[in-house]
Amino acid sequence: MSAESLERRTRNYLNNNVPQIQDHGGHFEVEDVDEETGEVTVAIGGACSGCGIAPMTxxxxKHRLPDEVSDISKVTVRQANGPRAAVMPNKTDEMEAMEEYQDYNPPF
Known part of the structure; x- marks a missing residue:
């Protein structure tokens, strides 16, 4: 497989299975692909940068890409840092303590 092929498969999976990112005004970028090791780095930004549940996404x-895209061994996901990146408090810990989020499973 070529790095381009792995990048394309990663991008296709995210486009087809994580539409909420774009639907909510966010975006993702496949920043780096190491063909030999299968390591992929994805950055999410736009509205994701200001979303309190972005860490859950x-x-x-991070956990689903290796299961869904063959040849991926490790995924690093980070928030994009740009001049428009909003800094919002991380709501993940707070949400995990709330009963209604105990079984939270993003729909992708």
């Missing part, structure tokens, strides 16, 4: 991407 990032965690889901």
């Amino acid at each position: 990032m965690n889901a991407i």
Whole structure:
């Protein structure tokens, strides 16, 4: 497989299975692909940078990509840092303590 092929498969998976990112005004970028090791780095930004549950989305991407895209061994997901990146408090810990989020499973 070529790095381009792995990048394309990663991008296709995210486009097809994580539409909430774009639907909510966010975006993702496949920043780096190491063909030999299978390591992929994805950055999410736009509205994701200001979203309190972005860490949950990032965690889901990190754990699901290797299961769904063959040849991926490790995924690093980070929030994009740009001049428009909003700094919002991380709501993940607070949400995990709330009963209604105990079984939270992003729909992708």
